[in-house]
Amino acid sequence: MKAIRYHEFGGAGVLRREEVERPVPGAGQVLVKVAATSFNPVDDHIRLGVLAELIPTPLPITPGLDVAGTVAELGEGVDGLRVGDPVIGMFPLDVHGGAAEYAVIAADLVAAAPRSLTLADAAALPLTGLAARQAAIELAGIEAGQTVLVNGAGGAVGGIVVQLAADAGATVTAVDDLRHADRLRGYGAAHVTGPLDLDAGPAAVGGPFDVVVNHVRLAPEDLARLTAYAADGGTIVSSAGPVPADESRSVRTAGVWVGPHGGHLADLVDRVDRGRLRLHVVDRRPLDDLPAVHRDAATGTLPGKTVILVG
Numbered sequence: 671m672k673a674i675r676y677h678e679f680g681g682a683g684v685l686r687r688e689e690v691e692r693p694v695p696g697a698g699q700v701l702v703k704v705a706a707t708s709f710n711p712v713d714d715h716i717r718l719g720v721l722a723e724l725i726p727t728p729l730p731i732t733p734g735l736d737v738a739g740t741v742a743e744l745g746e747g748v749d750g751l752r753v754g755d756p757v758i759g760m761f762p763l764d765v766h767g768g769a770a771e772y773a774v775i776a777a778d779l780v781a782a783a784p785r786s787l788t789l790a791d792a793a794a795l796p797l798t799g800l801a802a803r804q805a806a807i808e809l810a811g812i813e814a815g816q817t818v819l820v821n822g823a824g825g826a827v828g829g830i831v832v833q834l835a836a837d838a839g840a841t842v843t844a845v846d847d848l849r850h851a852d853r854l855r856g857y858g859a860a861h862v863t864g865p866l867d868l869d870a871g872p873a874a875v876g877g878p879f880d881v882v883v884n885h886v887r888l889a890p891e892d893l894a895r896l897t898a899y900a901a902d903g904g905t906i907v908s909s910a911g912p913v914p915a916d917e918s919r920s921v922r923t924a925g926v927w928v929g930p931h932g933g934h935l936a937d938l939v940d941r942v943d944r945g946r947l948r949l950h951v952v953d954r955r956p957l958d959d960l961p962a963v964h965r966d967a968a969t970g971t972l973p974g975k976t977v978i979l980v981g
Contacts, residue, residue, distance in 0.1 A: 673770035674960045677730040679719030682964035685733070687957075693774040695745035700777045702757060703742040705981040706793035706954075707734035707768025709963050709972070716763075717964065727764045733960070734768025735761050737775060738783060738793035739981060748777045756783040758939070760796035760930040768793070769960055771980060781936040786943045794826070794949045794975050799938040801909060801928040802830035806838075809907045809924040810881045814839025819877060819899055821866060822885030823859065824850030826975040827909065829950055831883050832857045837946050843876055853950065868892055872899040884908040897921060951975050 671692045676684040695701045713733050715721050741755045751757070759780035767773040783792045805827070806812050818835045822828045824846035835842045836858025844850075844859035851862045863875050866886075872878045878901040884893075887910045894914050900906050902919045909926035941947035952974030955963055959978070966972040 671771040672957065673732050674734075674957060675730045675732050675769075676717060679717065679722065679729075682717070682961045682968060684717065685961040685964060690732075690770070692772050695743055695748075695774050697746040698748060698777055699745040699774050700741050700748060700751060700757070700780065701743035701745075702737055702739040702759075702773050702775060702780075703981060704737055704739040704768060704771055704773050705979075706738050706790035707978045707980060708736045708793045708797075709960075709967060709976045709978060710735055710797050711967065712763070712797075714964060714967050716766075721763075725763045727766070732767045732770050732773075734766055734770075734773075734978065735763065736793045736796045737761065737768040737773050737780075738789050739773075740789075742772060745774075745777070751777060751780075756789050757781065758783045758792050758796055758935065759932070760800060760928075760935065762930055763928075769957060769978060769980070776930075778932045779930040779935075781932050781939050784939045784942040786945075787949070790954065790977055790979055790981075791949065791951050793977050794951050795938060795942065796930070796935055797928060798826040798975070799830055799947075800931060800934055801827045801926055802834060803934055803938060804928055805883050805907045805909065805926050806831045806834040809926065810883060810905050812838045812840050812881055816840045816880040817876075817901075818842045818881040818883065819845065819875065819879040820859075820883045820885075821845045821896070822910070823854055823862075825885055826950065828883075828885045829854070829857060830947065831885075832859050833947050835881075835883075836860075837941070840881070843879070845875065857948070868895045875899075877901075878904065880904050882906040882913075884913060885910055887911060897923075949975070951977050953977070954979055
């Protein structure tokens with residue numbers, strides 16, 4: 671079968687198309703005939719090797735933490751799935767495998783694919799959706815009546831956080847480049863503003879807020895300034911570096927560390943199919959373009975959430 675793999679860490683040039691043996695599912699696993707995977711920024715960090723100590727992963731690696739496709743074969747002991755079922759899933763951060771014609775994944779990490787999206791576009795949901803759900807629901811516990819600031823709201827994860835927070839009944843202020851303004855208002859943001867001016871302080875954007883969710887990479891000293899954007903007793907969740915807590919004001923902080931979870935993914939699929947959650951896929955590229963997608967990401971020219979078409 672066709673796959674993209676790398677045998678050493680490095681730049682996008684280490685990615686190679688190869689012919690490899692089709693995998694066989696073990697107990698508790700399913701074999702998926704892959705329709706699509708998607709690119710996530712963490713793919714770039716793993717390929718460079720900067721996460722090799724934190725997330726030990728044996729080489730060679732077939733990248734692609736997201737997978738969307740149809741069940742081709744069931745491993746021993748798998749119940750609740752049938753051959754031909756359309757599914758989506760996220761691999762553990764130390765496993766991967768979506769950039770291939772077939773992939774093996776634990777059955778409890780997949781969910782039925784959304785009925786309201788093409789199977790290929792559904793590949794954009796698993797990692798970004800689970801990261802956003804962890805930030806908004808599991809860590810921040812956003813509730814009706816709260817005020818929420820989402821910094822980096824225009825990105826794939828930030829856009830889902832905006833929607834989850836608005837759906838919970840919170841008043842959301844979305845912060846990002848104003849070219850995303852119409853989309854963010856469509857997601858339910860009550861206020862949309864351009865990039866934060868940290869010198870102006872929280873009052874300039876209507877703060878402080880009950881919850882601050884940060885997806886923007888900042889210098890440590892600027893991350894520390896975000897603490898002031900949380901109200902007394904508030905919560906700050908960051909996926910882009912640690913923000914210090916303020917015990918004197920009972921401000922707590924948490925960091926996003928996304929992992930696969932079939933049940934949480936099923937909840938996200940339900941939200942998509944009920945029209946409560948939308949995905950923003952910017953580009954769709956064939957599998958052979960994956961090295962170019964990695965290069966575009968490294969140079970900052972990737973236009974946004976990109977699906978990699980396999981099947």
